[in-house]
Amino acid sequence: MYVVVNAAVSADGKLSTRRREQLRISGEADFDRVDRLRAEADAVVVGVGTVLADDPSLTRFDRERREAVGKTGSPARVVVDSSCRTPADAAILDGDPDTYLLVTDDAPAGARADLVDAGARLVEATGDDGRVTLPGAFAALEAEGLSELMVEGGGELIFSLFRDGLVDELTTFVGNLVVGGRDAPTLADGEGFVEAFPRLELADVDPLDEGVVLRWTVADG
Ligand SMILES: NC(=O)c1ccc[n+]([C@@H]2O[C@H](COP(=O)([O-])OP(=O)(O)OC[C@H]3O[C@@H](n4cnc5c(N)ncnc54)[C@H](OP(=O)(O)O)[C@@H]3O)[C@@H](O)[C@H]2O)c1
Numbered sequence: 114m115y116v117v118v119n120a121a122v123s124a125d126g127k128l129s130t131r132r133r134e135q136l137r138i139s140g141e142a143d144f145d146r147v148d149r150l151r152a153e154a155d156a157v158v159v160g161v162g163t164v165l166a167d168d169p170s171l172t173r174f175d176r177e178r179r180e181a182v183g184k185t186g187s188p189a190r191v192v193v194d195s196s197c198r199t200p201a202d203a204a205i206l207d208g209d210p211d212t213y214l215l216v217t218d219d220a221p222a223g224a225r226a227d228l229v230d231a232g233a234r235l236v237e238a239t240g241d242d243g244r245v246t247l248p249g250a251f252a253a254l255e256a257e258g259l260s261e262l263m264v265e266g267g268g269e270l271i272f273s274l275f276r277d278g279l280v281d282e283l284t285t286f287v288g289n290l291v292v293g294g295r296d297a298p299t300l301a302d303g304e305g306f307v308e309a310f311p312r313l314e315l316a317d318v319d320p321l322d323e324g325v326v327l328r329w330t331v332a333d334g
Contacts, residue, residue, distance in 0.1 A: 117282040118264045123292040131294035135167040138288035140322035152178035154188045154263035160270035161194035170204035195244045197224035201231040215250040247277050272303030275311045280331050288324040
């Protein structure tokens with residue numbers, strides 16, 4: 114399993130505003146970069162918080178790049194969604210690519226049935242905290258042939274991935290705006306670390322659009 118996390122953050126590290134509304138942080142050149150990254154992945158992964166806030170379809174990717182890396186079809190889509198809060202009419206269920214929902218055994222039967230009817234493929238992986246256990250869920254995705262994952266957020270999911278030692282690479286576009294707000298989502302939210310901080314090694318720094326792309330590898334990832 115190889116996991117790349119990619120996100121756009123403001124200069125002060127925010128993913129969006131305190132209203133949790135989608136925010137344009139980067140520009141066209143960065144959208145193209147993201148399309149290339151998606152093309153290289155077997156699946157694009159988001160948390161249900163991002164589905165509820167942004168309603169992304171995650172169907173865009175760079176077709177030439179996908180061919181160049183020897184992959185066929187479209188990247189699958191994955192939502193980490195313990196209790197099946199993804200609406201059955203969410204854009205992430207539109208179109209051809211497969212959509213996997215990572216759920217727990219507590220997810221309500223009615224919501225499960227509605228999502229299966231809407232075309233979702235459910236993968237059950239329940240952690241001790243009642244949320245999706247990411248190591249277990251990712252192992253199940255790998256068994257489905259999805260071994261290169263690109264995670265696009267949000268901050269709750271990204272924190273859990275670092276906590277569970279699942280991140281291999283982190284790429285951020287850092288944009289030229291300050292968002293502020295103690296309640297605005299940041300790149301890694303969750304409960305936060307107080308020790309044993311995951312350490313990164315800087316692999317690339319590229320000015321792009323009105324900001325900069327930072328690529329890090331995870332020292333022990
Ligand atoms: N700038 C960017 O690049 C970018 C990218 C993506 C998102 N965003 C922004 O980020 C915000 C959404 O982020 P978010 O942090 O609220 O939500 P998120 O990370 O997308 O989703 C978090 C949710 O995932 C579910 N989950 C299930 N198992 C989990 C686990 N083991 N660890 C963590 N989460 C788990 C939880 O809901 P359940 O308990 O119900 O399962 C949790 O509340 C929005 O404002 C969006 O606009 C920005």
